[in-house]
Amino acid sequence: MAGTFLQQTEGRYGALPTWFWKGTKLIATIAVTILGLLLITFFISHVIPVDPVLAVVGDRASQSTYDKMFIEMGLDKPLWQQFFFYVEKVLSGNLGNSFLTKKPVFDDLARAFPATLELATVSILIGTLVGIPLGVLSAVKSGTLTDQIVRVIGLIGYSVPIFWLGLLGLLVFYAKLSWISGPGRIDIEFEYNVTRTTGLLLIDSAMQGQWDAFRNVVSHITLPASLLGYYSLAYISRMTRSFMQTELAQEYIITARVKGVPEWRIIWVHALRNAAVPLVTVIALSYAGLLEGSVLTETVFAWPGLGLYLTNSLQVADMNAVLGGTLLIGVIFIALNLLSDLLYTLLDPRVRRRVGQR
Numbered sequence: 001m002a003g004t005f006l007q008q009t010e011g012r013y014g015a016l017p018t019w020f021w022k023g024t025k026l027i028a029t030i031a032v033t034i035l036g037l038l039l040i041t042f043f044i045s046h047v048i049p050v051d052p053v054l055a056v057v058g059d060r061a062s063q064s065t066y067d068k069m070f071i072e073m074g075l076d077k078p079l080w081q082q083f084f085f086y087v088e089k090v091l092s093g094n095l096g097n098s099f100l101t102k103k104p105v106f107d108d109l110a111r112a113f114p115a116t117l118e119l120a121t122v123s124i125l126i127g128t129l130v131g132i133p134l135g136v137l138s139a140v141k142s143g144t145l146t147d148q149i150v151r152v153i154g155l156i157g158y159s160v161p162i163f164w165l166g167l168l169g170l171l172v173f174y175a176k177l178s179w180i181s182g183p184g185r186i187d188i189e190f191e192y193n194v195t196r197t198t199g200l201l202l203i204d205s206a207m208q209g210q211w212d213a214f215r216n217v218v219s220h221i222t223l224p225a226s227l228l229g230y231y232s233l234a235y236i237s238r239m240t241r242s243f244m245q246t247e248l249a250q251e252y253i254i255t256a257r258v259k260g261v262p263e264w265r266i267i268w269v270h271a272l273r274n275a276a277v278p279l280v281t282v283i284a285l286s287y288a289g290l291l292e293g294s295v296l297t298e299t300v301f302a303w304p305g306l307g308l309y310l311t312n313s314l315q316v317a318d319m320n321a322v323l324g325g326t327l328l329i330g331v332i333f334i335a336l337n338l339l340s341d342l343l344y345t346l347l348d349p350r351v352r353r354r355v356g357q358r
Helices: 002-013 018-047 053-055 064-074 081-092 106-140 145-159 162-176 201-207 209-248 252-258 263-291 295-300 306-315 319-347 351-356
Strands: none
Touching: 018 081, 018 319, 053 064, 081 252, 081 351, 106 145, 106 201, 106 263, 106 306, 145 209, 162 295, 162 319, 201 209, 201 295, 209 263, 209 295, 209 319, 263 319, 295 306, 306 319
């Protein structure tokens, strides 16, 4: 039946283009994934031992007030209707009000996320720009002392708790040496000199020519970004080493050496270009992990980002804020996974040919 319908459709309107099917499949995948994410957060909101009505009216409200709010929140309806109303609210941008800040959760997330975005972006740049060369060096010098040093550096990044490194860094570089500014994102004297256009203080202060504020922001972000960059570096360098070792053992590398191609070109152009294809996914997932809110780092450095916001919300059982943050994290992972798949297709011609043949 389905085949006959498609044949009739193609006969009447012509064969549908490949991009139409690929676009339809992509949209359907995104829709199903987001629906699943909404279903999970809805389930979480109903199994946690927190009364959403009391979070709104307070524990001193009368029974009549409680009952009225219970009905207004739709909790007297069947679960499927509650889920439908929940999806409708989320899609309209209504994530409820925060019990902690007394503001809409959407506004709170819009305020907190740029701080995490800025910190995560600087961190992943550090991790990528340092981690990839270290991984390449480790692969080329496999089995040597250089390889061992690089692997130990990565092992320390994995093993040492990041909050301990943060406290130690503040003690040494802030309290003792005074090389950097302390906790926070910007000193109070510069707080109101910069207009929040993008929410990214490095960009906003530079665009507005507030160079004293820019230097102050750099001084604040240097240590937490370096620590998170080191954490990402450990993973990226290890995966780069693994991918490069695989590529350097391929026949095309042996052929290039026989032809007399310079060794630096074999390593940094031929091998690294092919290793870069799976590295895209590694970097994207590392970036997503940083964007989900580096809770311990943001707490240690009092960084007003998503991680600190979720930590404070959890401490007071502010479930509207927690669920809103969870949804945002889920959307970030979905978007970065889609982006990595797109980049994977663009970088690898073999994948492009397979996709085009479907």
